[in-house]
Amino acid sequence: MGSRRAFIAGAAGAAALLPIHGTSTAAAAAAPADGTAAAPGAFGYTYLGPQEATFVEALVNVMCPADALTPNGTDCGLAIYIDRQLAGDFGKGGRLYQHGPWHPGKPQHGYQLPLKPAEFFSAGIVAARAVAQARFGKSFEQLAPADADAFLADIAAGKATESRVSLADWFSQLVYPLFQQACFADPVYGGNRDKVFWKLVGYPGLPAFHAQNMVQFRGKPFPGAQTPKSIVDFS
Amino acid sequence: MNRKLKSRQVVFVGGGLMAALAARQLVKDGVDVLVLERGRDHDAGPEHRLPSQRDELRWGVRNQLAQDWSIETYTLRHARTETALPVRTLEAFLPGDGVGGAGNHWNGQCFRWAEYDPQLRTRLVDRYGAAKLPREMPIQDWGVTYHELEPYHETFEKLFGVAGKAGNLRGQIQEGGNPFEAPRREEYPQPPIEITEAGVIVTEGARKLGYKPFPMAASNSPHVYVNPDGMRLGACQYCGHCERFICESNAKGSPEVLLYPVLKRSKNFEIRPYSHVLRLDYDRAAKRVTGVRYLDLETGDEIEQPADVVVLSAFTFTNTKLLLLGRIGEPYDAATRRGVVGRNFCHQTNSSINVFYKDRWINPFMASGSSQTIVDEFNGDNFDHSGLGFVGGAYIFNNTTNGRPISTRPLPPGTPQWGTKWKQASADWYTHAFSLGTIGSCYPHVENYLSLDPTYRDAYGVPLLRITFDWRDNETKMSEYVTKKAVELATATGATIVGPAVPRKAPYDARVYQTTHVVGGTPMGADPHTSVVSPHLQHWDVENLFVVGGSVYGHNAGYNPTGLMAAIGLRLGDDLSRYAKRPQRL
Ligand SMILES: Cc1cc2nc3c(=O)[nH]c(=O)nc-3n(C[C@H](O)[C@H](O)[C@H](O)COP(=O)(O)OP(=O)(O)OC[C@H]3O[C@@H](n4cnc5c(N)ncnc54)[C@H](O)[C@@H]3O)c2cc1C
Numbered sequence: 153m154g155s156r157r158a159f160i161a162g163a164a165g166a167a168a169l170l171p172i173h174g175t176s177t178a179a180a181a182a183a184p185a186d187g188t189a190a191a192p193g194a195f196g197y198t199y200l201g202p203q204e205a206t207f208v209e210a211l212v213n214v215m216c217p218a219d220a221l222t223p224n225g226t227d228c229g230l231a232i233y234i235d236r237q238l239a240g241d242f243g244k245g246g247r248l249y250q251h252g253p254w255h256p257g258k259p260q261h262g263y264q265l266p267l268k269p270a271e272f273f274s275a276g277i278v279a280a281r282a283v284a285q286a287r288f289g290k291s292f293e294q295l296a297p298a299d300a301d302a303f304l305a306d307i308a309a310g311k312a313t314e315s316r317v318s319l320a321d322w323f324s325q326l327v328y329p330l331f332q333q334a335c336f337a338d339p340v341y342g343g344n345r346d347k348v349f350w351k352l353v354g355y356p357g358l359p360a361f362h363a364q365n366m367v368q369f370r371g372k373p374f375p376g377a378q379t380p381k382s383i384v385d386f387s
Numbered sequence: 388m389n390r391k392l393k394s395r396q397v398v399f400v401g402g403g404l405m406a407a408l409a410a411r412q413l414v415k416d417g418v419d420v421l422v423l424e425r426g427r428d429h430d431a432g433p434e435h436r437l438p439s440q441r442d443e444l445r446w447g448v449r450n451q452l453a454q455d456w457s458i459e460t461y462t463l464r465h466a467r468t469e470t471a472l473p474v475r476t477l478e479a480f481l482p483g484d485g486v487g488g489a490g491n492h493w494n495g496q497c498f499r500w501a502e503y504d505p506q507l508r509t510r511l512v513d514r515y516g517a518a519k520l521p522r523e524m525p526i527q528d529w530g531v532t533y534h535e536l537e538p539y540h541e542t543f544e545k546l547f548g549v550a551g552k553a554g555n556l557r558g559q560i561q562e563g564g565n566p567f568e569a570p571r572r573e574e575y576p577q578p579p580i581e582i583t584e585a586g587v588i589v590t591e592g593a594r595k596l597g598y599k600p601f602p603m604a605a606s607n608s609p610h611v612y613v614n615p616d617g618m619r620l621g622a623c624q625y626c627g628h629c630e631r632f633i634c635e636s637n638a639k640g641s642p643e644v645l646l647y648p649v650l651k652r653s654k655n656f657e658i659r660p661y662s663h664v665l666r667l668d669y670d671r672a673a674k675r676v677t678g679v680r681y682l683d684l685e686t687g688d689e690i691e692q693p694a695d696v697v698v699l700s701a702f703t704f705t706n707t708k709l710l711l712l713g714r715i716g717e718p719y720d721a722a723t724r725r726g727v728v729g730r731n732f733c734h735q736t737n738s739s740i741n742v743f744y745k746d747r748w749i750n751p752f753m754a755s756g757s758s759q760t761i762v763d764e765f766n767g768d769n770f771d772h773s774g775l776g777f778v779g780g781a782y783i784f785n786n787t788t789n790g791r792p793i794s795t796r797p798l799p800p801g802t803p804q805w806g807t808k809w810k811q812a813s814a815d816w817y818t819h820a821f822s823l824g825t826i827g828s829c830y831p832h833v834e835n836y837l838s839l840d841p842t843y844r845d846a847y848g849v850p851l852l853r854i855t856f857d858w859r860d861n862e863t864k865m866s867e868y869v870t871k872k873a874v875e876l877a878t879a880t881g882a883t884i885v886g887p888a889v890p891r892k893a894p895y896d897a898r899v900y901q902t903t904h905v906v907g908g909t910p911m912g913a914d915p916h917t918s919v920v921s922p923h924l925q926h927w928d929v930e931n932l933f934v935v936g937g938s939v940y941g942h943n944a945g946y947n948p949t950g951l952m953a954a955i956g957l958r959l960g961d962d963l964s965r966y967a968k969r970p971q972r973l
Binding site for chain 2: 214215216217219221222242245247248249250251255257258259260262263264301304308328331332333336337340341349350353354358359361362363365366367370371372373374383386387
């Protein structure tokens, strides 16, 4: 365990020096305080390169800052979740129709690029970094939290543009859905570490046998919502 | 390698709900049945077992039980002057795949339609005059009546243990049920399932406004139930993993729990999974289909399967596509408004409003697929449309089937999309909010239709089906009207916050799930100029070819389609049984 953590700290080490990080990746990799195991294999990146990982960690820390509600995004496993999705079937466009000819289409047609989702994600990082550099003279990861937040809002609103990659599409089609999934999907996928988001909102998770609860707790707080269980707890 | 197999009596293309229901009638009568299904058997897979069944990401977001778009998708354009593009990842509707079809991962919301629905044209013309229906709206009668179908409704409801409260018993309106319901001869086989707190709230609000709310009829079993075939349903666990999921408690009426296990025990029944049907063999001179061609996905062989009778039961799109590919029947031409195959394609016109209650505990995660409460006053022709610029309507309901938190987490208007305030709002409202929805009719329009795409092909080299569809004036006006009624209801419930009301508007959006109630393309009817199949679902030109499923609908109502479809499917079984004994025009 010790040597793996040391390795990860080295690999993504640069991230730990940057201002918008609450805690470093190495700290995130430590076992959660209550002893529940994080999802197996939820350490290190399998798709993202070091610079991409640094970007994604900064991104999820802006979207999910450490506050009274949750640890920062990286510590919640959000970057790991995104990495795993990009590395897997989703990133490869496993269920995506991928034959040409290719045309931009209307927004209502949805995704129309020949790039696989993981490639589009990486291309968006390059573009977002370039725009940030041009605008602030620094890379996205080095922005102060408030600037990074405003910059993301501009991207989402289509106000930060780059000539080749539509950053607004990149954000709405990939970044935002992945972010929400990272927070709320079962921790078995590497995000929502320690069920932190389920605890936050009061989603009890598994096994969800509510036949009695449905009557007993109709219109009342459900005690099980305090102590959610995930697939990991039943595996 | 190509192989030719020995001929079979009745071959079904597509092994979902319709095939199972029709086959049930046939197999009892000793007819030889073969079902070809492109997908796998879902029995005992991860989709059916804990803990993997309770995986929102896998089944609810990545839709791994639905059609795989990398193999086959549809192209979409909003008008026939545009070039259609393939929808590369389709969300608007989710056709099923595998034994049982979408009938496994449906919600179980089980309606009979209004008594007038199969005679909708006659009804509207009688009530409002012919001028009420624009020339662009080819509403047509279906050539069958509710009363012919009623016994089959009864059979289906008993088979699936449907739970509800009758609103109309032999013409007598019943307290607590739907006063607009078509007359029933008997109560539902089971009492209603539990309603949610959201349903309590809707009931309170609806009563204030003088409406008659009632519990949704559910194919989710409130208790252990044994059906007339001796098959058992477990009791619903209100687990919130119903729509898009297979029930791990076997409590949802579905073909793979109730129908296929019985069929598989019979010597004269066979189902072949992993058999993707590519086309029909059509003898144009004899006006007969001689069989079907399919790709055996386990071997890569292309198989010729001869048949005495072929039934298309592969859902709206494949049904229409196989007729177009086989050049069987005249394709619909929107320019001349002639032809039939592909016409009257309709989706469903829905809207929703998020409502928030500071002091009420909604507990959205405790729900069945149908634990909902309904207001039917503004549906179909349940209200007077004189002076209104549209026909049709919608039911209004609390759309509370789950609290799966990736997708079901209503946030008040003005909440930022991320950051501390977003987290705080999620924490504050997750269990204090729900979505008030409308599920509305979609009537046919001459410019909404299905045809073959000239450019794009599926993974097996077959042209994709092309959808030409948009929301037309009638539907957007209807949606505006009923959505306003929903806002009034939301206000009457005393909601702390009533979110923005967004009636359905053009353009049609393939990125947003609406329902998988997509109908038309091969409408049934008494007039061969406007229908593909007869009232007995027999192809007008090809006597030994039948079509079943939503594709035979001439319009879509503001009701979920499967209850009616099931009655039609069971009746087809009886008709086929007659036909198998004595082939003739029925
Ligand atoms: C998420 C969801 C929720 C739903 N909820 C409700 C509800 O609450 N109430 C309601 O009334 N309806 C609901 N429905 C609709 C309901 O599931 C369908 O109306 C019903 O299943 C249709 O029956 P079918 O037999 O026509 O199609 P299906 O049950 O889908 O069966 C069609 C079968 O054909 C197969 N097939 C297709 N093409 C080929 C081919 N080329 N070769 C071989 N096989 C092929 C498919 O794999 C599939 O198994 C829902 C649907 C979905 C997807």
